[in-house]
Amino acid sequence: MAGKPNSRETVLDTASKLFFKQGYHGTGLNQIIKESCCPKGSLYYYFPEGKEELALQCIDRSKRIVADKWKDVFERVPDPVRAVQRFIENMAEDAQATDFEGFIPFSFWMAVETSAISDSLRAACQSVLAEWLHIISGRLLKEGLQEQLATETAEVLLSMLEGALILAQTNRDTRHILLISKYAGLMLNEVLGRSQT
Amino acid sequence: MAGKPNSRETVLDTASKLFFKQGYHGTGLNQIIKESCCPKGSLYYYFPEGKEELALQCIDRSKRIVADKWKDVFERVPDPVRAVQRFIENMAEDAQATDFEGFIPFSFWMAVETSAISDSLRAACQSVLAEWLHIISGRLLKEGLQEQLATETAEVLLSMLEGALILAQTNRDTRHILLISKYAGLMLNEVLGRSQT
């Protein structure tokens, strides 16, 4: 907010939105240039290695943004089960509000596409998943879960959520996401040895 | 097996493999032509409306193939919980055997990409999900589950599985899939009111 809406950030914003909506190959540099109003010269000035570097930075950026979201919700909501549900409900709201087009940067299907393109992109995607899993399982560890169970639970949770996002985007219906919120709550309560409410 | 390895089927095979591995935009017609050894003239003879029609048929084909797999496993394995687990374990084996490149046609991330391309492709993808869900929830209904619970359980199951496939493909590790087999079993046993083994 330094008065100047840094051109570089604008490009990353636009590129992220488009990449996560249309995929890597489905998004042309010309489209990014047009929608971000950033001329080609600037784009290659900021990202001299071109499209792949741009995508890589978008992926890293989404890693940080989503990680911050997880940390934030775990800080604000003391109960980890409610925190996870809050996170998921927020996703559903974002999806609804943007008509399933802007609720970047969580839906991670692009990882599969980019994993087939280059090793560096695949490594970046692996790092994203690892980071998110680390945060979630870390919170569960703090509840006293043993390490393996915490890891497994976090993985299942992330699988559910990613899968639900695919169903939700395909059907343009947030019901699939909200359903996961409910079942994730059930699963977590059970794992944490609580009685069902 | 009529002696003549129909060229049309070969194209669908190759195209499906490539589409589900690289995505729609990431797969060029020239690549399909080269790898299937089917000349462009023949391709446009079989699929006069071009790439989109080809993708549509690949999607429909995968719908049928996977639906048959579900039906088959439910016929062969009487216990629905074990049947679901068997299905998931088969996915993991296929993934391993083909080095995460051929275990088409189940991973459904391409649905998100194609959903952004045209309404007919999106409709086709919706139909695929609906069909698979119908088969799974139908089997649960036969176990005496009430309709809403059966539907919800099937949706959660499919979400888990699709999400796990994303994690597995990104990390090139079937562990994520096998983990889902375990947790799907737990969830189904609970829903069906059984004691945990």
Added chain:
DNA sequence: CAAATTATAGTGATCGGTCTACATATTATA
């Protein structure tokens, strides 16, 4: 001035798609 940034014109390569020519079957007619 010098560095940082913007602005475009233009590069070869590849994209999906069209077109025509040709080869091989199958059927129709005598």
Added chain:
DNA sequence: TATAATATGTAGACCGATCACTATAATTTG
């Protein structure tokens, strides 16, 4: 049965458009 006519399928040259990317000049900024 011989052959003409039609249908089926193969083969690839070619098209304009777009792709990611480069080169270089102009402009702004410190």
